[in-house]
Amino acid sequence: MPTQIRGLMAALPTPRALDGSVNLDSLTRIADFALSRGARGIVPCGGTGEYFDIALRDRQEILKVLLPVARGRGRVIAGVGAATLRDSIRLADHALREGAEAVLLPPPHFYRYGDSELLQFFREAARGIGGPTLLYNLAAFMSPIGEDIAAELIASEPHLVGIKDSSGTLDILRRITKEKIPAIRIQGHDIRLAESLREGLIDGAISGPASVVPELSVSMFETFGDEKAFETATAFYLEFIRQIERFPYPWALKWIAEWRGLGSASLPFPLNRQQEIDSAGFRAWFEEWHGRLQSWRNQQRLGDFAADSVAAVS
Secondary structure (H helix, E strand, C coil), rough: CCCCCCCEEEECCCECCCCCCHHHHHHHHHHHHHHHHHEEECCCCCCCCCHHHHCCHHHHHHHHHHHHHHHHEEEEEEECCCCCCHHHHHHHHHHHHCCCCCCEEECCCCCCCCCCHHHHHHHHHHHHCCCCCCCCCCCCCCCCCCHHHHHHHHHCCCCEHHHHHHECCCCCHHHHHHCCCCCCECCCCCHEEEEEHHHHCCCEEEEEEHHCHHHHHHHHHHHHHHHHHHHHHHHHHHHHHHHHHHCCCHHHHHHHHHCCCCCCCCCCCCHHHHHHHHHHHHHHHHHHHHHHHHHHHHHCCCCCCCCCCCCCCC
16 A cells, blocks of 8 residues: 555635635645644645535645645645536646645535446546545445445555545445455544444545544544543534534635634625524534633643634624
């Protein structure tokens, strides 16, 4: 296997300036924030990063800016999803040449594809990329990658080194584990992280919350093996996930980034009155919840992030 990818990695949201351009300064702050608080890598331009709404040249610029931030601190896995095989290969070639450790490849958007089309796409992509590539099963938004397809591709294509499974099921990870298929197994659906750890199904996780509340996600890995502490960490984690699921993903992550001083939140369209009320309620919940989380972490001696402010940017 050409690369070993393990531990917690932060799936980065893509902050925007008022004119809609990528806010590279804010993105850099978010990446630094995650890496300095326990994430072992960063993942730009995945589903959390809304890659489908970023021009190819901007995605290449994002990578050039983030690689120095991560150098010596953690790995970079670059999302290379696109509408065409040609564009995914172009993005992957650039990412690997610039120094990304691997690329993250979902099915092409926007149409739904069947098993035969997915097999052909991923085979051609893997051979065209020629470097470490993770399948990205983003089943809620893309053509789902079934367990038979995933197992066949990983077993037969040497450049397909593993999978980030964001499907919300454990079928693929269980299959790969049971059959001992050499593969990097990454959980991409936060609600299934605790189960995946308990069953020994994963080598790591790529998580949106790890970008803006890394102390929460890190707690899951820090406490694993201590059942009582792990149960408490899981309870905090699931409470958080259930709250952010009330909103279009990744709105909540952008709001939290703003509240923690990492840059202004930018959404694809203005909020209506009810959404503004819901956002304010979410902020009140977050501040109370974050205080409880930090108090518990301090009691567990897991790390001291008490100085991190959740106040609004002045």
